[in-house]
Amino acid sequence: MTDKLSALEHIKADSRYLRGTIAEGLADPLTGAISDPDTKLLKFHGSYMQDNRDIRDERRKQKLEPDYQFMVRLRLPGGVLTAPQWLAMDELAERYAERGLRITTRQTFQFHGIRKEHLRDMIHGINDCGLSTRAACGDDTRNVITSVNPEISSVYDEVFGWALKLKDHVATQTSAYEELWLNDGPADPDAWKKDAEPLYGKAYLNRKYKFGFAIPPNNDIDVFNQDFGLIAIIEDGKLAGFNIAPGGSMGTTAGDPSTYPSLGDLIGFVTPDQLLETCWQSIVVQGTFGDRGDRKHARLKYTIDRNGGLPWYRDQLQSRLSFKLAPPRPYHFTHNGDRFGWVQGEHGKWHLTLSIQSGRLLDDATQKRRTGMREIARIHKGNFRLTCDQNVVIAGVDEADKAAIDALAAQYQLDEYKTASGIRKHAISCVALPTCGLAMAESERYLPTILTKMEVLLAKYDLLQEDIHFRMSGCPNGCSRPYISEIALVGRAIGRYDLRLGGDHAGERLNAVYLENTDEEHILTALDELFGRFAAEREPGEHFGDFIARVGVVVPPARRPALEYA
Amino acid sequence: MSTQAVANQLAALPLPPAKARLAAELVQGLDGASLTWLSGYMAGAAAQLHGLPAAVPAVPANQTDTRLTILYGSQTGNAKRVAEGLAEQARTAGLTVNLARADAYRTSELKKERLLYVVISTHSVGDAIEPPDDSRGLIEFLTSKRAPKLPELRYAVLALGDTSYPDFCGIGRQVDERLQALGATRLFARGEADADVDSVAKPWTEQALAKARETAGATAQPVARTSSDGVVTPLHPASSAWSRQRPFTAEVLVNQRIVADNHGKDVRHIELSLEGSGITYQPGDALGVWPRQADALVNAVLETLKLDGDSKVEHDGETRNLREWLTAHRELTALTKPFIAAHAERGNHADLAALTQPEAREQLAELLGTYQLLDLVRQWPATWTAQELVSALRPLAPRMYSIASSQAQVGEEVHLTVAYVHYTHDDEERWGAATHYLLNLAEGDTARVFIDTNDRFRLPADPARDVIMIGPGTGVAPFRAFVQQRQEDGATGRQWLFFGNQHRRTDFLYQLEWQQALRDDALTRLSVAFSRDQEHKIYVQDRLREAGREVWQWLDGGAQLYICGDADHMAPDVHAALVDIVAEHGGKSADEADAWLRQLMAEGRYARDVY
Ligand code: SRM
Numbered sequence A: 001m002t003d004k005l006s007a008l009e010h011i012k013a014d015s016r017y018l019r020g021t022i023a024e025g026l027a028d029p030l031t032g033a034i035s036d037p038d039t040k041l042l043k044f045h046g047s048y049m050q051d052n053r054d055i056r057d058e059r060r061k062q063k064l065e066p067d068y069q070f071m072v073r074l075r076l077p078g079g080v081l082t083a084p085q086w087l088a089m090d091e092l093a094e095r096y097a098e099r100g101l102r103i104t105t106r107q108t109f110q111f112h113g114i115r116k117e118h119l120r121d122m123i124h125g126i127n128d129c130g131l132s133t134r135a136a137c138g139d140d141t142r143n144v145i146t147s148v149n150p151e152i153s154s155v156y157d158e159v160f161g162w163a164l165k166l167k168d169h170v171a172t173q174t175s176a177y178e179e180l181w182l183n184d185g186p187a188d189p190d191a192w193k194k195d196a197e198p199l200y201g202k203a204y205l206n207r208k209y210k211f212g213f214a215i216p217p218n219n220d221i222d223v224f225n226q227d228f229g230l231i232a233i234i235e236d237g238k239l240a241g242f243n244i245a246p247g248g249s250m251g252t253t254a255g256d257p258s259t260y261p262s263l264g265d266l267i268g269f270v271t272p273d274q275l276l277e278t279c280w281q282s283i284v285v286q287g288t289f290g291d292r293g294d295r296k297h298a299r300l301k302y303t304i305d306r307n308g309g310l311p312w313y314r315d316q317l318q319s320r321l322s323f324k325l326a327p328p329r330p331y332h333f334t335h336n337g338d339r340f341g342w343v344q345g346e347h348g349k350w351h352l353t354l355s356i357q358s359g360r361l362l363d364d365a366t367q368k369r370r371t372g373m374r375e376i377a378r379i380h381k382g383n384f385r386l387t388c389d390q391n392v393v394i395a396g397v398d399e400a401d402k403a404a405i406d407a408l409a410a411q412y413q414l415d416e417y418k419t420a421s422g423i424r425k426h427a428i429s430c431v432a433l434p435t436c437g438l439a440m441a442e443s444e445r446y447l448p449t450i451l452t453k454m455e456v457l458l459a460k461y462d463l464l465q466e467d468i469h470f471r472m473s474g475c476p477n478g479c480s481r482p483y484i485s486e487i488a489l490v491g492r493a494i495g496r497y498d499l500r501l502g503g504d505h506a507g508e509r510l511n512a513v514y515l516e517n518t519d520e521e522h523i524l525t526a527l528d529e530l531f532g533r534f535a536a537e538r539e540p541g542e543h544f545g546d547f548i549a550r551v552g553v554v555v556p557p558a559r560r561p562a563l564e565y566a
Numbered sequence B: 001m002s003t004q005a006v007a008n009q010l011a012a013l014p015l016p017p018a019k020a021r022l023a024a025e026l027v028q029g030l031d032g033a034s035l036t037w038l039s040g041y042m043a044g045a046a047a048q049l050h051g052l053p054a055a056v057p058a059v060p061a062n063q064t065d066t067r068l069t070i071l072y073g074s075q076t077g078n079a080k081r082v083a084e085g086l087a088e089q090a091r092t093a094g095l096t097v098n099l100a101r102a103d104a105y106r107t108s109e110l111k112k113e114r115l116l117y118v119v120i121s122t123h124s125v126g127d128a129i130e131p132p133d134d135s136r137g138l139i140e141f142l143t144s145k146r147a148p149k150l151p152e153l154r155y156a157v158l159a160l161g162d163t164s165y166p167d168f169c170g171i172g173r174q175v176d177e178r179l180q181a182l183g184a185t186r187l188f189a190r191g192e193a194d195a196d197v198d199s200v201a202k203p204w205t206e207q208a209l210a211k212a213r214e215t216a217g218a219t220a221q222p223v224a225r226t227s228s229d230g231v232v233t234p235l236h237p238a239s240s241a242w243s244r245q246r247p248f249t250a251e252v253l254v255n256q257r258i259v260a261d262n263h264g265k266d267v268r269h270i271e272l273s274l275e276g277s278g279i280t281y282q283p284g285d286a287l288g289v290w291p292r293q294a295d296a297l298v299n300a301v302l303e304t305l306k307l308d309g310d311s312k313v314e315h316d317g318e319t320r321n322l323r324e325w326l327t328a329h330r331e332l333t334a335l336t337k338p339f340i341a342a343h344a345e346r347g348n349h350a351d352l353a354a355l356t357q358p359e360a361r362e363q364l365a366e367l368l369g370t371y372q373l374l375d376l377v378r379q380w381p382a383t384w385t386a387q388e389l390v391s392a393l394r395p396l397a398p399r400m401y402s403i404a405s406s407q408a409q410v411g412e413e414v415h416l417t418v419a420y421v422h423y424t425h426d427d428e429e430r431w432g433a434a435t436h437y438l439l440n441l442a443e444g445d446t447a448r449v450f451i452d453t454n455d456r457f458r459l460p461a462d463p464a465r466d467v468i469m470i471g472p473g474t475g476v477a478p479f480r481a482f483v484q485q486r487q488e489d490g491a492t493g494r495q496w497l498f499f500g501n502q503h504r505r506t507d508f509l510y511q512l513e514w515q516q517a518l519r520d521d522a523l524t525r526l527s528v529a530f531s532r533d534q535e536h537k538i539y540v541q542d543r544l545r546e547a548g549r550e551v552w553q554w555l556d557g558g559a560q561l562y563i564c565g566d567a568d569h570m571a572p573d574v575h576a577a578l579v580d581i582v583a584e585h586g587g588k589s590a591d592e593a594d595a596w597l598r599q600l601m602a603e604g605r606y607a608r609d610v611y
């Protein structure tokens, strides 16, 4: 652990509970930006300052500052929003955002291209309909995600209830949020003195911290990608509690082998009434031992791996709990990824999962999917659930209303799940260019092109219907969870990617690099050959990633040694 | 006049005795050219000292008997240039000349004058004509009851104007008529110069000289000339050999759009090389650019009028083919009232002719503001011969652009900020001649340019003085030069810039440079008004009002005030805001506040460069 505090630690600690000079920065008429330290604090309020990188150089020549703008991310536990909320978000996107609505890989909405002068109205508007952006980004507890698992409705409802409770339990407390975005009139300059963060402290966490609930047999959230994964244990059709799996996350730094993607591993089981305490204390452990000097090695996975592994971590957590952690209980994941089309839940209601490419709902000359979703929201009586694969579930539909929704889905090309290839339906791509400041290569904008080229190859071997998981990220941070994918492209430079292969279909195995820092031509040549081999040599029902791992095309990394339980 | 006589005259001036002796010594034995040079030097020194030409001292009545007084009122320097030229030639011809800018002239002198020439331009705000800023006091005085009877005065007026404005040369006419009404004798008819100033100014100057000689009689002695070829030493020896008539061919170094895509709006930052020209300029000066009309426009005109571009046309002693006449020597994008009248007659268009009548003033203004030659001849067809067309169209005039750079920083370069004038007429593209020409210059191309000096728009000589600069839109150009200059000078005074445009994101001209200047403390304060970034429109005058107390404090503390940019709306609105501010925070009535500001103007502390 590095002793020297990173610069960001001082910014946070001196920020008067996340105020900094954000208010002054928003009022500065000479720039569309806010100060650099304030951009770090703003994340805790759910917004990133960005600029349109496509025109950065052009604007420099024009003697104009970069095209500063803000990305606003909703905090949306479980990805659930009501139809009126959908309409309100759509309206806000229309009024203030530039690229429609964007469903993220943590099942929420992002809005891109918000101008500084609209930021307050935007966030205010979100709060006006009962939603929030608090702690959607920043060194705190991120959006708590939950399997959408519509079939097992009763357990789902219960788990979703726990997700909401957890969100509240570990929420940041600062009144800066209300002060900056919601309150009218001048702020009380001393208000911060009354603030306190009993859980986080005034410097908050050292890094982002992610919780997620999976409901087996569905691992649609990729529970082993969470800092603190929670697997619902269903016994006799009832929620018995949760297996806990800390230490997952994707982010790596290009060219730095001391950084790595990692899957979480099981360390125990807790009953529902022990859940909140466990989660709280897990944050305390990370707050105590997490590296505050080096943000590259700050996530919980490094805290665990650099301090003594899972046994050490379990001891640390255990020593802070008022009860004894039980050994993990059996469960079984059959798949990650979404299941498209209609399914009926236990309550008799119907749920329709639609595939939304890259989660982007944006009308243009060729399609009006955003309008289509708005039309559906106008007639829909249930709610919506956003998925971690950037898709949407229209949940709680009566038998009688299915036809109308189908008709709208068809009218607005939202029913591609019926005809799209397996790889296309399941593909995930992160945002990347032009807004993501960390992007090294295209992702969302490149996805349609590369998919079409891959489909040509798949067609050659009659594999178009094969559900192959393909995920692309514009840089090694891995926002599309590429390291758990059967095929992944991880951006290294414009037009260049690492080709990774060998993930499984349940989110329980990492993939490995097959070609490093290569171009499209080499990627396609390699895939052509491997698709051919797969078609010829696969075992019945075998998935592409499993085949790759079985025949040794790559060697996927091992997971941490399993704990022993007394 | 002998140099002894000059020395005697100097001794009579209200100088302290010691200085008067020195002055007399100084001029002893100098030839005429040297004396002329010295007068320029002294005037320059005075301008350096006060940012103003020295006020002309009162002269005993007996001396006004024989002297010629030339007054000029000039906003953009044309009238000044003509007046200076006349003064130069009159002095060479041996006349005693008192050349004065209108605001440096004591109006109490007027009744003593015997021979007076006035060269004055007309400006306008919206529909109302206005005198140049330097002539407000003179015009107020002349039109007031205080104006004395002038039975002994003989005079003539050269009015400068532009026939593309509805009220052509209105101010000059006013002066001319008023002097006559005060009992003065008009020596010869008023000259009315259009945008191509010299085609009227030259003959007028010749006539004025001849009349002055007659009037001054035999007392005048031609002054010895310096060189055998008869070239007169220029008044401002600093300026180089290049001029409006002999423009320098400058290479384009940079032609960069500096607004982001904004509904087709285009503003260019243009850098030209002055390398090898020896040209110098000061912040506040403008650059004159001789445009060439676009081939497409010339072709369209030729086609519509069914004329042959190759036909030879002789006019004013020059023979060129019609295409070249239209491309480089005639206005095609701006119409004039005389041309419209002639065209109406030719095509027998009563409706068009009606527009040139006084009662159709507004419609005419509308037509002048929105129609180009091509639009006129298309809508109201008429037949022209090449010869007739060339003589009826107004000669092409150079366009002025405020210089946006300081040589202290850019050396042998000159920078401009040019807003492209373009729009559609009947779904066809139309453009302004010079801006279209400039916009299409590639790096490495050349343009013919000259410096148009503007001594009324100068940084304070005192580096400790504060400056307030109000320059929305391209009006910000000279302030870029100011800020560069003050930075190089290490000026200790504060600088406060007011800038405005439609959107911060797309048309914050030189945003990065201003941000840097603020960081470097080369700019103390920057107040911006982006009119369309919020529901209600906000302009620089609103920002001025918001900061009224401080604006007043700065002004009261001696700050110099500058306004540059739009003449029609911005300048009067800003002035109105300033009146309110001075009234409110200076504890004055509106009239007093206005008078206070006019006084600043007269002192050269409130300067405007509006267009
Ligand atoms: C929108 C989203 C991707 C998407 O296409 O859906 C996204 C987008 C960004 N991520 Fe992410 N991340 C998103 C899910 C993820 C995930 C997946 C997950 O959590 O399930 C990961 C991998 C898991 C993990 O945490 O490692 C992820 C790992 C990162 C990292 C690497 C973190 C690390 O520990 O190294 C960064 C960079 C960082 O934090 O320094 C990052 C940073 C970013 C930023 C904010 C870039 C930045 O820091 O300037 C991206 C904004 C792009 C833009 O223009 O919108 N994002 N990011 C996802 C929003 C999630 C949400 O709603 O909260």
Ligand SMILES: Cc1cc2nc3c(=O)[nH]c(=O)nc-3n(C[C@H](O)[C@H](O)[C@H](O)COP(=O)(O)OP(=O)(O)OC[C@H]3O[C@@H](n4cnc5c(N)ncnc54)[C@H](O)[C@@H]3O)c2cc1C
Pocket (backbone or CB within 6 Å): B076, B164, B286, B291, B333, B334, B335, B368, B369, B370, B371, B372, B399, B400, B401, B402, B403, B417, B418, B419, B420, B421, B422, B423, B431, B432, B433, B434, B435, B436, B474, B475, B477, B609, B610, B611
């Ligand atoms: C001292 C001074 C300084 C100046 N500084 C600058 C400067 O720094 N930057 C700058 O950009 N300009 C500046 N100008 C203005 C500049 O000199 C020109 O007047 C301007 O660039 C237009 O010239 P042009 O030849 O392109 O247009 P012109 O050919 O002169 O005019 C085009 C004609 O088009 C018509 N027209 C224009 N717009 C429309 C419309 N929307 N609809 C219908 N008809 C229309 C009008 O009738 C106009 O006469 C300055 C002017 C002065 C006097």
Ligand SMILES: Cc1cc2nc3c(=O)[nH]c(=O)nc-3n(C[C@H](O)[C@H](O)[C@H](O)COP(=O)(O)O)c2cc1C
Pocket (backbone or CB within 6 Å): B073, B074, B075, B076, B077, B078, B079, B080, B120, B121, B122, B123, B124, B125, B128, B129, B132, B160, B161, B162, B163, B165, B166, B167, B168, B169, B170, B194, B195, B197, B567, B568, B610, B611
């Ligand atoms: C903003 C502006 C308004 C003008 N208005 C008129 C006008 O109403 N009538 C007119 O005859 N000339 C008008 N002119 C033309 C000027 O009188 C002409 O350009 C003259 O040559 C300027 O002389 P100066 O440089 O000495 O001021 C106007 C010029 C400008 C820049």
Ligand code: SF4
Pocket (backbone or CB within 6 Å): A430, A431, A432, A433, A436, A437, A438, A439, A440, A443, A473, A474, A475, A476, A477, A478, A479, A480
């Ligand atoms: S993976 Fe990299 S490029 Fe893609 S959104 Fe995340 S940080 Fe940006």
